[in-house]
Amino acid sequence: MTNRFGKRVRFADRPRSIKEADAKETGPRFLGLPDRWYENPRWRCREGHVSIRYLKAEGIGDLCLACGEYVWLTFPEDKEEEE
Ligand SMILES: [Zn+2]
Numbered sequence: 241m242t243n244r245f246g247k248r249v250r251f252a253d254r255p256r257s258i259k260e261a262d263a264k265e266t267g268p269r270f271l272g273l274p275d276r277w278y279e280n281p282r283w284r285c286r287e288g289h290v291s292i293r294y295l296k297a298e299g300i301g302d303l304c305l306a307c308g309e310y311v312w313l314t315f316p317e318d319k320e321e322e323e
Pocket residue numbers: 285286287288289304305306307308309
């Protein structure tokens with residue numbers, strides 16, 4: 241799978257903040273991610289945007305509405321950095 245820039249995106253390419261949060265989760269999991277992340281889902285891209293919405297692009301993947309980069313499911317408390 242690639243994003244709109246033709247780059248291959250993988251689970252292993254998740255932003256570091258997501259990986260670190262994931263490592264601290266001890267509860268039950270579904271499809272490799274903590275159950276509770278699906279209860280109040282939000283997504284983060286590598287540019288640091290965090291949103292409860294994303295663009296579902298058939299055949300391309302899930303894209304950030306702010307910049308078009310690929311997004312990953314992130315932890316419920318994740319917040320976009322303020323300028
Ligand atoms: Zn973005």
